[in-house]
Amino acid sequence: MTKAAEQQGSVYVPEPATIVDKKRMTEEETWYDLRLDSGEQLDHDPGQFVEVSVFGVGEAPISISSPPSKEDGFELCIRHVGNVTNAIKKLGMGDKVGIRGPFGTGFDPDAVVGKDILFVAGGLGLVPLRSLIWTVLERREDYERVIIFYGTRSPATILYEDELKQWENDPTVEYHGTVDMADDTWKGNVGVVTTLFSRVDLDPDNTVAFICGPDIMFRFVVQETEKVGIPDDMTFLSMERRMKCGIGKCGHCQEGSVYICREGPCFSYEQIKAL
Amino acid sequence: MTAQTDRNLNITVHHMTRVEGHGNIVVDVKNGTLDRAELEIVESPRFFEAMLKGRKWHEAPYITARICGICAVGHAQASINALEDALGVTPSEQTLKLRRLLFNAETMQSHWLHVFFLAVPDFLGAGSAIELVDDKPEAVKMALRLKKLANDLADMICGRKVHPISMKVNGFSSLPSPEELAAIRPRLEDARSDLRAAVDLLKTVNIPDFERETEYVALSLDDEYAWISGDIHTTDGFSYDVSDYRKVTNEKAVPHSTAKHTSHNRESYMVGALARVNNNYEHLRPEAKAVAEELGLEKGCTNPFMNNIAQIVESVHCLEDSIELIDEFLTEGLNKEDRSVEVSAGRGAGAAEVPRGILFHEYAIDDDGYITEANCIIPTGQNLANIDQDMKALVPAVLDKSKDEITLMLEMLVRAYDPCISCSTHFLDVSFKE
Amino acid sequence: MKSLKIVPKDAFDSFVRSLAEDGEVVAPVAREPGQYVYDSVSDASALEDEDYIPTLNPPKKYFMPAEEVLFKFTGKGAPTHSGVEVETEAQAEAEEEIVLLGVRPCDVAAIRLTDQAFEDTYEDEHYLNRRDAATIIAMNCQELCDEHAFCAAMGSLKVEAGYDLLLTDLGDAWAVAAGTEKGEQLLQQIPGARDADAAAQKKLQDLTDQQEENFENVKDRLDFPAEDLPEILGEAEDHPAWQEFGDECMGCGRCNLVCPTCFCFDVLDEVDLGLEEGERKRQWDGCTLLEFAMVAGGENFREDRDERLRHRFYRKAKYLPERYDGDMYCTGCGRCIRTCLVDIDPAEVFNTVAEKPGGEAS
């Protein structure tokens, strides 16, 4: 059970948290480092999310981007698209937001020990995966190969560039990046993320895939993993839906008998097919 | 008169502020002789007569309320009166009383808005009530409190003062509950002291000293101060049935205005609070008469600037009448009534004394209840000719003053009439070609 | 064994009067002929209304008001004012006690269903606190209320749980059964209550048999047992009838809003003009409304009316039953049918999509 479920009082009242650091990552996204004012840790699983409040404006579900091992607080990466996410953009260091969570079901790193791990991230999809990637890298010896595919629209929209370099230079990681549309500075791969599948040989019997990105991307990526022969129960995805409460009450994120916010956002492809 | 004989003066006030709707003041003096003094009406015509054609009878009050946001209740009522006349409907005693209570609310809120927010800033030399917030915060808060009370009273009865909802032919579609009536009554009582303070404030302001005799026209009843029924009376001694309203209004088009001008026994006549007081003084409640005396308003007053004072006097009358009506409703109860109406072809005229004066609606309806003809004459339209005449008399009398002072005075004169220009252009006498 | 007592009607009436003196008692009362709402009452007369049909809005409004404040905040919370404190203040913890009188079987069933949803994993204290403060005095239906209800087909006519007291009309007296500990205690307090003798037992049994008979044909409103619905719907996703129902549906959301088992909500922040005080509130929402499943970027996961209407029926009879041990989230109360201007009737919808498009049953 997560901390929020044990919490006394209304599950809708956020805890205050303070922005201790922020960095502009691209035109559209900003990275934030936050601390709960209570001094406690979130105690989350990779892939889980929090509901972030700007009082007076509203709440938005945002994936926790830092690994659980991070001491002192947690990190978010937010794309500014609407009311809440634009309001956050105006906040500075020392400003307060409200946090509820962690919510949802994340990816379980223990369940895939001994496997080849394939991460496929598209755009903002890197944010929830990053938490898992670092968790896996922290216990690198528990896993066989670690392969990371990351695709963005253009070089200007690449997130966490420093960390990507780190992975690129890490001999134990097979990192492949691509952009849909290159510019003059770009020397790497051009094309959608699925084109990267031709660059590596995957062992269908021992690979698990973690996929995160826009709905449309994951449909194409799953075609690839199926082609490779990775079983549906070894393919994991994170889904996005409208969410108002984050705890399976408000009904907005319901798909079939599950609430994406509670039984998800991370599912195996097998589960998703059943919805 | 101390006019400088060789003076040239040209005043144009474009889109004057703190009036409803768009109007320009134009004054031209050449070599000390007044060439032109006019209120130009530049509001875009909205063709309400065209809109009504072919609509169902019961839609007329909704549509005509939208002629003017400030007189919406008045338009709805005049429209309902005309329809009731055309359809041969006699509303119940309860309905008439509730309508009177609503008119009290409408009159109070409109008069208070006008006097405190639109006219008083002139007397106190401010550009707006907003400027007074820092200077006289208590006065502004008091005015807001009064206005809110009148608005709340109206909302309670008709749902919404701007474009009322529950006012219907032959009754109301919802009635205030006893709890609501009981809740608003003490607030009305409290308003007495606010109004007292307002009267004291008004005693200190300087009303320009300007007299011009004219004819005053208003609805009159034998036994009470008339708002929503009665005959048309004039201070020149004429009296007409409402259906003969055209004998009073005699509209004619003038080149400088999108609204037509009216005249009766003289070149022009005046309608509104002052005209009502001049016609119906004896039916004012004693509390209102006392205030009239205090503020120097007598029956037969010919100073148009005193219209603001007449408005305050009327609001005292309305406040007292409201308390009495609410007490009656609380003892007798308000009951849901049958509002059904038999529709057949007919023609009817209705009048109502809206805050700015007498308002006429007239419709013809066919057998299926569709409107075939509509006419509407608005108080401000009736006052336009009188305003022009006043300006013509006022300018020569004050020609020794600076241009700014004259301009301000003219603006104050126009504002004293509480003109509702958005109304005045929207109806013209039209019969439809089939 | 739960207690059962017989209470003469006048004694019960004085009991209700005393409850109403101590606190709020609400019951279905006619606002206009044939239009009922739950409203405050001071005696038990509402129980005798023979024209009763389910109220416009369900009793859910007492546990989850149409609009409710989740918490208030003060301090300059606005993003334009940085670096200021925000205080949150939860809503009042203890709720006023309230007695719901004359709750009919379908609504008792519905209350149990919403209880279950609000208790699931994360307890919704706003709902549950109010629920705890409520006493449910239910009342059996001896006859079908109107042609729109199909409670018996959905298995919600027989109430087994979810009430504190359950009344059955014996003519000059009420048979009062306790369903909870709270009900037991209350039952002890009713003056003039006596144990049920053999005659009363017999009469009660006769009434039960009679009820069975009276509702026999209501069961036929569905062409199959309700428990088959999840499976039937599982095969009916692409049924062409959805399109036809979707063409009729106005997407107006009325069916959601009046439904006793719909509990979806929207959340909004409101702030005063000084930007110093505000509140977060929730409001009933409906899955048939256009923007219900719209996300950032404007993508709408159920863009068309027919998809949204289908989702509503699947939620009632497949998604939630699959989640909650087969419990149907439609009680057959008929509210949505009464309110729907284009006469979309769940029983008819279920029967239609259960048939293969060609006509033969699936």
Next chain:
Amino acid sequence: MKPRVGIFSFSSCEGCQLQILNMENELLDIVGAIDLVTFREAMDPVARDYDVAFVEGSITRESEIPMLEEIRRKADVLVALGACATIGGVNAMKNKFSPEENLQEVYGDAGSEYYDTIPTRGIDEVVDVDYYIHGCPIDRTDFAQTVTSLLLGKRPYTPNFPVCVECRLKENVCVYDRDDDEICLGPVIRAGCSAVCPSFGSACIGCRGYVDQANFDSLIKVMVEHGIDEEEAKKKLRMFNTGNAKAQEVEA
């Protein structure tokens, strides 16, 4: 810095401006939160530059177009205020006649030279509009909500669900279940008024404009079932909604 706000008016009854003046409890807060620079109905003008423009009224004359364009150029944010501005409003009912017919029939030969008149339209048919405050008249709390939203930098909340939603939340007896003959447009009209008309014993007459995906066919069928003919039903739908693009859907 407080945003500088101007309130402007084209062809209208000025009732929406009046609704603002009628916010007695909030007026001082509003004046405190914004810098009101133009509000002809209530004050003399003090400045000509502004960040936010609220525009009331519809466009009915050629000469109004450049004035509106000028406002758009100056304002960072332009908000349409009320039905005349958002959807054309009642003014647009005159569009059933051609401009020539209107002039001829209504003013006769004498008037035509003074006035130019063009088919009435909401202001977004002339310039880009950022936000809408719907209603004839606007709802006072909706105006306050819009002002606070703009101050907070968020998009004002505009419901895209029908009046029926708010009407059910208030547990009204539906107009179609009452014993009078009223015809309600609630199912296709945008909410935000707290269903004020049905709540006061009347019916929704459509002043807030159509919701997206309005199902006119179904509602017209309902109206016909309740005793009016199809032509009359369409006429009702058009009362406020002739001056905007969506009006064509009713005809189709």
